[in-house]
Amino acid sequence: MIELSDVSFGWPDGPAVLSRLSLKISPGEKVVLLGANGCGKSTLLKLMNGLVFPASGEVRWNGEALTQAQLKQREFARRFRGDCVLLFQHPEAMLFNPTVREEIAYTLKKLGRADVEDKVAHWAGELRIVHLLDKAPFSLSGGEKQKVALAALLALDPQLLLLDEPGASLDPATVGWLVDTLVHSDRTVVASTHSLSLAAELGSRCVVLGTGGEVMFDGPMRMALTGMALLEKAGLAHHHRHRHGGAEHAHLHGHDW
Amino acid sequence: MSPRAWLVAYLLAVVAATFVHEPALLTAALAVAVAAAGRGRWKLLRRTLIAILAFNLTVSLGYAAVALWRGDFNPGYLLLVNLRVLLLVFLGMWFAARVDPIAAISGVSPSLTFVATLTLGQLRAFERIANDFTLAFASRNPAPPRLIDRTHHAAAQGIALMDKTMAAATESALAMRSRGAFDD
Amino acid sequence: MHIPDGFLSPQTYLPAYAMAAGAWAWAARGLRERLDETTVPRLAMLTALAYGLGLVMVPVPGGTSGHMLGVALLAMIFGMRLAFLSYSLALLLQALLLGAGGITALPINALAMGLVGAAAAVATKTLLLRVNETAAISIAAWISVVLPGLVVALVLGIQPLIAHQPDGTPLFFPFGLEITLPAVLIPHLAIGVGEAVLTVLIWRYAKSRKWCA
Numbered sequence: 001m002i003e004l005s006d007v008s009f010g011w012p013d014g015p016a017v018l019s020r021l022s023l024k025i026s027p028g029e030k031v032v033l034l035g036a037n038g039c040g041k042s043t044l045l046k047l048m049n050g051l052v053f054p055a056s057g058e059v060r061w062n063g064e065a066l067t068q069a070q071l072k073q074r075e076f077a078r079r080f081r082g083d084c085v086l087l088f089q090h091p092e093a094m095l096f097n098p099t100v101r102e103e104i105a106y107t108l109k110k111l112g113r114a115d116v117e118d119k120v121a122h123w124a125g126e127l128r129i130v131h132l133l134d135k136a137p138f139s140l141s142g143g144e145k146q147k148v149a150l151a152a153l154l155a156l157d158p159q160l161l162l163l164d165e166p167g168a169s170l171d172p173a174t175v176g177w178l179v180d181t182l183v184h185s186d187r188t189v190v191a192s193t194h195s196l197s198l199a200a201e202l203g204s205r206c207v208v209l210g211t212g213g214e215v216m217f218d219g220p221m222r223m224a225l226t227g228m229a230l231l232e233k234a235g236l237a238h239h240h241r242h243r244h245g246g247a248e249h250a251h252l253h254g255h256d257w
Numbered sequence: 258m259s260p261r262a263w264l265v266a267y268l269l270a271v272v273a274a275t276f277v278h279e280p281a282l283l284t285a286a287l288a289v290a291v292a293a294a295g296r297g298r299w300k301l302l303r304r305t306l307i308a309i310l311a312f313n314l315t316v317s318l319g320y321a322a323v324a325l326w327r328g329d330f331n332p333g334y335l336l337l338v339n340l341r342v343l344l345l346v347f348l349g350m351w352f353a354a355r356v357d358p359i360a361a362i363s364g365v366s367p368s369l370t371f372v373a374t375l376t377l378g379q380l381r382a383f384e385r386i387a388n389d390f391t392l393a394f395a396s397r398n399p400a401p402p403r404l405i406d407r408t409h410h411a412a413a414q415g416i417a418l419m420d421k422t423m424a425a426a427t428e429s430a431l432a433m434r435s436r437g438a439f440d441d
Numbered sequence: 442m443h444i445p446d447g448f449l450s451p452q453t454y455l456p457a458y459a460m461a462a463g464a465w466a467w468a469a470r471g472l473r474e475r476l477d478e479t480t481v482p483r484l485a486m487l488t489a490l491a492y493g494l495g496l497v498m499v500p501v502p503g504g505t506s507g508h509m510l511g512v513a514l515l516a517m518i519f520g521m522r523l524a525f526l527s528y529s530l531a532l533l534l535q536a537l538l539l540g541a542g543g544i545t546a547l548p549i550n551a552l553a554m555g556l557v558g559a560a561a562a563v564a565t566k567t568l569l570l571r572v573n574e575t576a577a578i579s580i581a582a583w584i585s586v587v588l589p590g591l592v593v594a595l596v597l598g599i600q601p602l603i604a605h606q607p608d609g610t611p612l613f614f615p616f617g618l619e620i621t622l623p624a625v626l627i628p629h630l631a632i633g634v635g636e637a638v639l640t641v642l643i644w645r646y647a648k649s650r651k652w653c654a
Contacts, residue, residue: 051392074400081399092420093389094397096406096413106406107397138416138646152397264537271544275451278612308542309445316448320615331610338613342447346542349446353540361537368481375485376492376534383493407500408635412642415509418493419647426479426486 001027001160001188002048002066002084007057009043017043018213020057025190027159030183032199033192034224035209036235041192042089044209045162048190049086082111085153089164091145094152095137100129103137104152111156123151126181127174142169150178163191167198196225196236208234260360267352274344280333283340290344294351301354305347313339379425383418390414444546444597448614450604453596457548464556465529468522487519487527492534499635507632513585514640516559517566517578518653528555553592558585575641582640583633590629594621 010016059066097103206224208217231237324330363370494511516524529551535541562585569577598618601611
């Protein structure tokens, strides 16, 4: 569905964030991008959503090259933006409409989709934000904003759902809902997180990003989470002294920061 | 040389350059500056050119058009002004890249230094917000947005900034108080 | 207005610095009277806000837009002195830190936008508030963009007069008032409308959160 080949990227006037990264994601997969803060997970998702473009290497969406020129073409942009969506880590960046109702309907209307009101009602119901429909998005709490953004994205029925640190603002109940809804659906999902326990729930395939923006591991979730040496190298596990029972000792373990 | 000395040197160089009206002298000064800038010199020069291109091109072409029509065109002017701008903007970029401005203005006033330090942290966060807003808008627009959408979007960005500002001001005042900054 | 260094004569920016220094001292003195422990963090955050608002693109019909000024918003919510000082400080940080240059244009921008813009906004709002709040805020914001534009157009336009070769060739900015006035003012009239719309929308939010003085 989406493929990155040998992609390198750095923000303007900044160091390289990703170097020579290759990744292939097939339809229906549930992939977790696991890595410490600052390792490039957000950037990778933005590359996949065609928001920034690699300095070298290629991104392909269903076989077609995902480039700035390509996205300037009306037809391609319509298809792509309706099928590949990104939930930003800071949801307020995504919201700008006067009411939640209009917010959820926004891209649907732009795509000329039918049954906009039904879809809005359905997804507001699913995410339990019906009581917020006539409120202004910027008056909501962080968690509520993220739910609104999520509803707006899911209403499009996208093929590929990209989630940037979904555990960050969502309350545990909604995270549970998310896991239930997404993980058992046909949608392709790529979610980034630095939390080991959330990673375990979000997908079956784990891509561990190292602090230099390279792929350190790409394989079954179970293997990733039990590979302590790997996790330490990726900045996701550490040594410290602690107590088990009455004895104090030190060993390597992971935390859910 | 201390950061403060660099600041003074930079300011003096800027003033001096605006009193010089010989292209040859300005060229020499530019050559010296570029040479002295060290390893990052070409990147700085490139950034300088990009920064001044639009404005200078507009002014240069405008001057040429107007002056030719009036009959008092003097190509020496174009050489002088573009060299001067190139030199001054290069010096500015070099200064910004090499010198810590906080260190440079410390000693002018401790309050000023304090304010500048606090500001910088918040400033970076705001740049990140601006970037996120721009990208998120692109992500949610499969077709070019209407004027009303762009208006809502700009207002939402301003509101997000105000939210963060008010929260940050309270936070840092509380943090300062807890660290004893207001006890004297 | 981002005027690169090199287009303003020392006969302009040196006296401007002197004037600005006086204005900064006046503003700082006024603040000291009302100084409390929150003033320093507030000034810092407002400086960041002044910079941040400058990153917002004002939507104008036709696609191309200018950057928001934000000085009307700052002045109407936080007062003229804080608005002037924070805007000036933002300009300073931009010049010294972000390599955006403009150290010679700084006093002009600070006085035009930070002082005149802030004062015009506050005065307009005070005058028109009893008539209609939305109108007051929008006109105040519009004026806070247009009046500084006028000042900048004047300063640029007199450069050929005050600094030139014996034969009349300009040394700094080459266009006289007959060009700068329309060239600068006309776009500002349009950008001012966008600024007014944004200011009203953000002001309403600030009011709902009870941040307005």
